[in-house]
Amino acid sequence: MSDVTIKIKDREGTVHEVQAPTDMAMNLMEVCKAYELPVEGTCGGMAMCASCQCYILSSDIPLPEMGDDEDAMLAEAFYVEDNSRLGCQIPITEELDGLEIELAPES
Numbered sequence: 104m105s106d107v108t109i110k111i112k113d114r115e116g117t118v119h120e121v122q123a124p125t126d127m128a129m130n131l132m133e134v135c136k137a138y139e140l141p142v143e144g145t146c147g148g149m150a151m152c153a154s155c156q157c158y159i160l161s162s163d164i165p166l167p168e169m170g171d172d173e174d175a176m177l178a179e180a181f182y183v184e185d186n187s188r189l190g191c192q193i194p195i196t197e198e199l200d201g202l203e204i205e206l207a208p209e210s
Contacts, residue, residue: 131190
């Protein structure tokens with residue numbers, strides 16, 4: 104499989120069903136930007152700004168463990184929930200097929 108389907112709810116409540124390639128070493132933030140969804144990614148994917156924060160709505164999709172940098176950034180971010188993750192820290196893999204997320208409000 105080279106593409107996975109991901110559902111992304113934007114800040115207005117519209118759900119976008121997007122195709123994300125698994126063979127291009129992209130992350131969730133980059134996919135959002137590629138589809139021109141309102142994600143800044145100000146730090147370029149270094150887990151230093153939280154402008155790509157999203158809420159993971161799928162409980163059955165295996166995600167990579169949260170690293171120390173991501174955990175520290177979310178500890179300082181606004182609108183953090185129990186299901187918050189930084190999109191830049193979630194690489195696109197075949198396991199993400201069917202993932203559903205919601206973009207967090209802007210800070």
